[in-house]
Amino acid sequence: MDASKVRALARGCAVLGSGGGGDPGLGLAMALLAIAEQGPVDVVDVAALDAGRLVMPCGMVGAPSVADERMWNGAEGNILRDVVERVHDRPVGALMCVGIGGANGLLPVTWAARTGLPLLDADGMGRTFSRLGRQAMSLAGVPMSPVVLTDGCGNTLLLDAADDAWAEHLAEGAAARLGGVCAGALCCMSGERARGAVIPGSLSLAVRLGEAMGTASIAGRLAGIREALDAVVLIQGTVVDLERQAEAGVARGSLTIRGSRRDARRQLRLELQSEFLLAIEDGVVCAAAPDLICVLALDTGEPISSERLRYGQAVAVIAAPAPPVWHGGPGLQLAGPRAFGYDVDHTPLGAEAAGHA
Amino acid sequence: MDASKVRALARGCAVLGSGGGGDPGLGLAMALLAIAEQGPVDVVDVAALDAGRLVMPCGMVGAPSVADERMWNGAEGNILRDVVERVHDRPVGALMCVGIGGANGLLPVTWAARTGLPLLDADGMGRTFSRLGRQAMSLAGVPMSPVVLTDGCGNTLLLDAADDAWAEHLAEGAAARLGGVCAGALCCMSGERARGAVIPGSLSLAVRLGEAMGTASIAGRLAGIREALDAVVLIQGTVVDLERQAEAGVARGSLTIRGSRRDARRQLRLELQSEFLLAIEDGVVCAAAPDLICVLALDTGEPISSERLRYGQAVAVIAAPAPPVWHGGPGLQLAGPRAFGYDVDHTPLGAEAAGHA
Numbered sequence: 053m054d055a056s057k058v059r060a061l062a063r064g065c066a067v068l069g070s071g072g073g074g075d076p077g078l079g080l081a082m083a084l085l086a087i088a089e090q091g092p093v094d095v096v097d098v099a100a101l102d103a104g105r106l107v108m109p110c111g112m113v114g115a116p117s118v119a120d121e122r123m124w125n126g127a128e129g130n131i132l133r134d135v136v137e138r139v140h141d142r143p144v145g146a147l148m149c150v151g152i153g154g155a156n157g158l159l160p161v162t163w164a165a166r167t168g169l170p171l172l173d174a175d176g177m178g179r180t181f182s183r184l185g186r187q188a189m190s191l192a193g194v195p196m197s198p199v200v201l202t203d204g205c206g207n208t209l210l211l212d213a214a215d216d217a218w219a220e221h222l223a224e225g226a227a228a229r230l231g232g233v234c235a236g237a238l239c240c241m242s243g244e245r246a247r248g249a250v251i252p253g254s255l256s257l258a259v260r261l262g263e264a265m266g267t268a269s270i271a272g273r274l275a276g277i278r279e280a281l282d283a284v285v286l287i288q289g290t291v292v293d294l295e296r297q298a299e300a301g302v303a304r305g306s307l308t309i310r311g312s313r314r315d316a317r318r319q320l321r322l323e324l325q326s327e328f329l330l331a332i333e334d335g336v337v338c339a340a341a342p343d344l345i346c347v348l349a350l351d352t353g354e355p356i357s358s359e360r361l362r363y364g365q366a367v368a369v370i371a372a373p374a375p376p377v378w379h380g381g382p383g384l385q386l387a388g389p390r391a392f393g394y395d396v397d398h399t400p401l402g403a404e405a406a407g408h409a
Numbered sequence: 410m411d412a413s414k415v416r417a418l419a420r421g422c423a424v425l426g427s428g429g430g431g432d433p434g435l436g437l438a439m440a441l442l443a444i445a446e447q448g449p450v451d452v453v454d455v456a457a458l459d460a461g462r463l464v465m466p467c468g469m470v471g472a473p474s475v476a477d478e479r480m481w482n483g484a485e486g487n488i489l490r491d492v493v494e495r496v497h498d499r500p501v502g503a504l505m506c507v508g509i510g511g512a513n514g515l516l517p518v519t520w521a522a523r524t525g526l527p528l529l530d531a532d533g534m535g536r537t538f539s540r541l542g543r544q545a546m547s548l549a550g551v552p553m554s555p556v557v558l559t560d561g562c563g564n565t566l567l568l569d570a571a572d573d574a575w576a577e578h579l580a581e582g583a584a585a586r587l588g589g590v591c592a593g594a595l596c597c598m599s600g601e602r603a604r605g606a607v608i609p610g611s612l613s614l615a616v617r618l619g620e621a622m623g624t625a626s627i628a629g630r631l632a633g634i635r636e637a638l639d640a641v642v643l644i645q646g647t648v649v650d651l652e653r654q655a656e657a658g659v660a661r662g663s664l665t666i667r668g669s670r671r672d673a674r675r676q677l678r679l680e681l682q683s684e685f686l687l688a689i690e691d692g693v694v695c696a697a698a699p700d701l702i703c704v705l706a707l708d709t710g711e712p713i714s715s716e717r718l719r720y721g722q723a724v725a726v727i728a729a730p731a732p733p734v735w736h737g738g739p740g741l742q743l744a745g746p747r748a749f750g751y752d753v754d755h756t757p758l759g760a761e762a763a764g765h766a
Binding site for chain 2: 205206207208209210211212213214215218220221224225228230360
């Protein structure tokens, strides 16, 4: 993965962040620097993994809003790798993104460049979730523990938790004490185990998505996203209402978009908790987590994170299906609307339109 | 150390808790059970330590008020020992109390019985301090890290911190996430290093103190404490004012004691933060941390923790000098009045009386 691919990756990750995961901008700058200094990063296919070596899923843990303003020193990956190898007593064969959305899709590129390890063409979410514990690996029975955390500045923690809920609780507490965000490795597993546990192809999907967006016009960008992600455009319009509050590191709120032109009578409401989680029109859920909901600025064609939304912005809202692993019963239990406290069932994308027809 | 010594130890630890460190009652019950099941605990002198083996200082980390209501399962010591041995790659030769006051003087007895390891006749404070970082070992340059924490119920953390301030900050955060209190091991060191770093003789001092208190009369008890600790009685009287508030797991406040009989015109004020830290009469500091200040109930002759004080109680207040390590410049900097936020110098015990004479 060279500089041009990393730029495409950053664009793709911004979409896959579904409004969360932190700004990929800082992560991109760091990744470009690391690649300039260390050379391109090898990307390895899940099928080509060495069965005996460890896969180390890694990324940031904590509040994306803090991460947006925090410099990383780039050596976090080396620290994580060293501790993981010591604890598991075998070498790490590849790094992997815990989530492919936002900054979390970029940080492991830096860490791969600086450790000299390849990056697995996969991730643990197929998007971004603000809770650490929403991992496809968890659905496959891979425990989060031992979790390794570091601020890259001399503080390193190893958490061996009773279960994944405890691991998440302890990791989030540690991230808070480390200033709000830190680097983490979790769900480490053998290459063999990884084959049935990770979401394959996420990295190349994000790059393809970013490349498909490489057009100047917003119409061209939307078309690119639609094609790469099998996405639908829910509405184009203006942000006419926006409510947000910070709660324990999570920006929680909702926004309303009024349609433009012939959609002037339509209103779409989005519910958000760092990520956009529900899209509702006339009381009907038309898109819901774990599926992706992404808001793009119509003037720049760039995805807007939930933290950077402003009243009056002209935007397009798109939705795209999550990877299949999230659509089964356990997947929906972990990442469906009810997992976020919304008392509605998951509605598959397009089902609502079918109902209206 | 058999059951009768452990009972004396508990009485001594209550005095050495200086009002803090948690109720030794629960720790005593656990220690008696462990000894009944596993046999007496060997106590080893600092001079007799195996130079190459590790000394593992251990105790509770977090809020004593929570610890008073929390059962331990007794296996925490085994977990701490296992992780410490793995991290340091050599066997633990002896456990040691991080502090000899309150429950912290008792918990390591249980853990020693259950691990089959001896207990060092020493501690890290010569009393109790509510902050983990006030260790004599720190004055000798022994780092707190790696710190091992466990709730004994499946959650174990290993903290490798940039410095002692970070170690304390991270450990206290972890204890909070683990429900308010947990078991911890820190400042682990070789027997050779321990010789110049720990406070020797604390365990036998506490037992001697407890035995000296084994008399029915309050006068006899006060005499026993005076002799064992070189203590002075500051006042006998009644609690006429008491103010306390919980702040981040620390009970902070002050109380006023009006003298009885011929002292009816005297008033002594104590400032507390879990422990009693300052004794002030007529605006003059007559006892101050790191020296011990202990409040005894006149009806039972038992020390009263700062959390169990009540308005109207008839009490005696005694003060005793801290171990010499705390009276040097670095010791006072770590544990003198200013370290607790009081803008006064440390007054050696008796100096005020001399000033008045």
